[in-house]
Amino acid sequence: MAGSQVFILSPARCDGERAKLLLSGTATFPLAVALRTSEGVPIGDVFSFLSSLYFRGKLTYARTFASRLRSAPPILIVTTDRGLVPPETRITIADLRAFADVDIATGGERYLAPLRRDVAALAMSVRRLTRIVLLGSIATGKYVDVLLASFGPRLVFPSVFVGRGDMSRGGLLLRHAREGVPLDYISVEGAARRGKRPPRLERIR
Numbered sequence: 001m002a003g004s005q006v007f008i009l010s011p012a013r014c015d016g017e018r019a020k021l022l023l024s025g026t027a028t029f030p031l032a033v034a035l036r037t038s039e040g041v042p043i044g045d046v047f048s049f050l051s052s053l054y055f056r057g058k059l060t061y062a063r064t065f066a067s068r069l070r071s072a073p074p075i076l077i078v079t080t081d082r083g084l085v086p087p088e089t090r091i092t093i094a095d096l097r098a099f100a101d102v103d104i105a106t107g108g109e110r111y112l113a114p115l116r117r118d119v120a121a122l123a124m125s126v127r128r129l130t131r132i133v134l135l136g137s138i139a140t141g142k143y144v145d146v147l148l149a150s151f152g153p154r155l156v157f158p159s160v161f162v163g164r165g166d167m168s169r170g171g172l173l174l175r176h177a178r179e180g181v182p183l184d185y186i187s188v189e190g191a192a193r194r195g196k197r198p199p200r201l202e203r204i205r
Contacts, residue, residue: 006126007062007075009087010136010143012051014080014099019050023097035093043077044087046096057170057177058135059087064177071125076118078136078143080104083114084122104142115146123150131156131185135173138188148189156185162192 013019022032031049034041048056059075066074076084080102091099102111122132134157138144147155160183161169176183 004067004069004127004129005065005074005131005133006069006072006122007058007066007133007135008084008143008147009047009055009058009062009075009077010134011078011080011099011104012047012055014050014096015103016050018052019096019100022046022049023093023100025093035091035096038092040090040092040095042087043079043085043089043091046091047077047087051166053170053174054166055170057173061173061177061183062133062135063087064180065182067130069126069130071127072122076122078115080107080111081114083118105140112146115143119146119150128154130154133157133185134188137161138191144188153187153189155188157188157191158183159186159191160184 021027022035025036027033031041031045035046044059048059062075068074073086075087077087077089079085080099104111126132132147132151132155134144134147134155136143136157138157138161144155158169158172160172164172172183
């Protein structure tokens with residue numbers, strides 16, 4: 001399918017204050033209660049809670065502009081110990097504890113082996129014209145290096161991400177999803193990974 005794309009979303013932090021609230025086992029709000037059941041909660045909902053505006057922006061934007069693919073899920077989320085999973089994948093509190101136990105920066109093969117496996121499978125399943133859109137930071141090689149090795153110039157990201165903080169990115173993604181206007185993408189390969197902070201977004205009237 002010409003012009004098709006797969007969105008890959010960077011993970012939410014699983015050891016921050018919001019994660020501690022969920023992992024305490026005593027929180028009584030609906031998401032926390034559901035996470036403690038055997039059925040669990042979609043990982044997209046959990047990460048949207050953990051990362052607030054930024055992940056919610058990434059997921060909303062990806063769902064707005066996702067392609068309909070038969071060969072692969074149109075949206076995949078990077079995890080710390082089980083590679084790439086669709087946002088509908090249900091997880092429990094035990095899964096979240098496992099995520100929190102692995103630091104991407106130092107996780108080694110426990111993090112990299114599942115990611116390499118799933119990236120290789122994705123590369124085999126999608127057509128060569130399919131664009132891989134990374135919604136996440138390209139400032140480090142935590143997941144970029146693995147993705148680049150399989151997708152090369154097909155791996156793209158929103159050019160306006162350079163220099164922006166997480167909250168600014170999240171707000172920008174939500175705005176473009178609401179307006180139905182996709183961002184411009186550039187190839188990660190050869191791109192400047194850092195830049196000057198752009199002007200703050202204007203408030204929506």
